[in-house]
Amino acid sequence: MSIATTPTGIGIAEAAARPKRGLGKLVARLLVYGLPTVMILLPLVSFLASSFLGQDNGKPTGGLTFANYAAFFTSSSYLYVFFGTLKLAFTVALISLFFGYILSYLIWRLEGSARYLLLLLSALPLVMNYVVKIYAMRSILGFNGFLNTMLLSLGIIEVPSRLFIFNQTAVMLTMAVIYLPFGILPIFLALERIPQSLISAAADLGAKPGQIFMTVVLPLSLPGSIAAALFVMVIALGDYLTPQMVGGSEGFTFGRAVWSQFGMAFNWPFGAALAVMLLLAVVALIALASLISRTARVR
């Protein structure tokens, strides 16, 4: 492009500017490729590397070792928490898929500004402060909370229940409420991608609305919706503050285990190794999600 700008021959000033421009290009290239590398990739690499660092009672020994990973795989309690958290995040994803699909489907059927407004309303809880949402959920689920008060006054239970707070159920319910909105928009987009002509064709050929849903809408939107649910599962897996706040001692999750190594336990290499296990699970989920949405697109 720079050649096209100099059809009149090279003037003295431009000749002087030449090496400078070459330097500028080099600097630009360095910035463009260097900045993301330094800001994002290098920290990730140093995190991965630090999971192989040896340590003795919290002091780094400097050598490289697999001991941190060995400690994870030989500890039944860490393995138990790891799979327990996978199960928990999976449940949250299933809840998001079910209720998210219903909400998205209802909104998708609407027309005009009601559709736009409801879509906006379903995304709005995302911008509400996360810490406050956890706190509000605790005051809803707690022993003296709104849920217990409501169930008591409805006569469903006789005494306040401790079933909803400081256990895995509490973590699951809170995460479901907080992360459901993340599922709605992608599911809605999956529904939006269905060509209107297919639905009209099915209707012209005499399919009833229920049949159209079961044979056209559901099969075409399910892959995208499952991918959305897997995305919710990824977010739920990495959360460590929600279980900390509403989980109590029973609601211990893998995210909390990782976090505690960087806080109180102060064993960074082991914490990094635990985080790598989390990362592997996440990468597997993302790969699965992209596989599902890709096969759906090919068909």
Place this chain on the structure above:
Amino acid sequence: MSLPERITVTLLWIIGTITFAVLYAPAAIVILLSFVGVKDRKLDWSDLSLQWYGKFASNSQLIDALSNSLIVGVCAVVIASTISVGLAYYMKTGARAGRSYVEFVIFLPFVLPAIITGISLLIAFRQVGIERSLITVTAGHVVLILAVIYRMVTIRLDALENSQIEASLDLGANSWETFVHVVFPQLRSALLTSSLLAFALSFDETLVTFFLVGGETTLPMRLWAMMRTGFTPEINALVSVVLCVTLLFAALAAMSLRESIERKS
């Protein structure tokens, strides 16, 4: 519509309405409790007042944290926008072999759980010997929101005809002048929308910030600390105010997004 279908749809709407109610329950409770006190598991309507709104305004810890959050948010958005526009413009003005690499790296923090990003940055800062402060927090936010701004800017730039840039260059403008007079004016609405969104993300960011925060804290960190020692209704008041401001911003962002979609189609 036949009867069973009508019943199904009604049922779905009931489930949908309840889901909506549950999604908004946390916000509703916070706003309610900012006005009304609680006594013996019951709302005490005689306690209805605006006193907590006055109290939070005089809580210097909260106000400090709030202003820290605003500063971090604005800085992160400005830095991330500058980087995004630079990167996107570079990719636009030539066939760049490394484009997929750069985009892959930028989108990583957006896809990976926040805890991974937080730990990575913490370890990296420790290795180069940078103490945790608001600067490290800002760096973390830049990394996180880069993907959002870059994506929106590239979508807008890709829609821009290459011939406009070529014409400007042919007519004697250098690439800086071309950028200022031809490209940037067309990016403004995309930048505005993505900046609002990115600011909202930064303002609420908790899971990465936790690993990077030093002595001075942001609002979510302060709220977390207060929550552990006992929440007071003044926090409900502050959060209600924040909520209303965010709603306003979200409405603005949604409107400008809708505008840009309609203009494109």
